[in-house]
Amino acid sequence: MRCLVFAGSRGIGKAIANKLTEISKKTFALSSKDCDTSKISNVDNIVAKYKNLDVIVLNTGGPPAKDFKNIKYNDWVKYFNQLFLFFVLFLQRVSINKNGYIFLISSLHVKEPNEKLILSNAYRIALVSVLKSLSIILRKKNISVINIAPGPTNTDRLNKLLKNNKSNIKALVKNLGVNNIPEATEIAEFVKLVVQKKLNSLNGQTVGFDMGINKFIF
Secondary structure, eight states: OEEEETTTTSHHHHHHHHHHHTTOSEEEEOOTTTOOTTOGGGHHHHHHHSOSEEEEEEOOOOOOOBOGGGOOHHHHHHHHIIIIIHHHHHHHHSOEEEEEEEEEEOOGGGTSOOTTBHHHHHHHHHHHHHHHHHHHHHGGGTOEEEEEEEOSOBSHHHHHHTTTOHHHHHHHHHHHTOSOOOBHHHHHHHHHHHHHTTOOTTTTOEEEESTTOOOOOO
């Protein structure tokens, strides 16, 4: 079994890569240095290097929070490439084996957009829409497409946003009305379980890991 994890050197991506390594020695974890998804020219290189994949984890860093009026043209272009176009072109060109899996690591805001995360909202929601269509197209090959929508997760990125300040972390936990911030390993264990147990009933679904923060029923 061959697995490819984008942004697999840190945070949720690293946790997933580590868990997949437990069931497949042919797990490849790409860092942003290995593959900058904002550069479309990297698509063909990655497709040529990683062929006949069984598990693909689409993952990338998120854009900064910006007020709508402050988003520049270059911001729109960069994150269109990084969050959307790169992965769409990659999926068009890559070879995925029958009975395979495509996981997207998106955000809880694909269901409940945040007004400060407009760049992320726009392109992540667009990619989820494409993947929903792919879940119908690829089920003929028994390939499952699953969107994972995490809420706040204990990663370096979150700690950086909170300036590694324990008071800020406690304030976030209190504000969210939860007892703690979950670890990235919870998501990783889920991905491992789905692949190891060959589950396919989740094809086309968005699975939230948000501790119930999201108020939508579906």
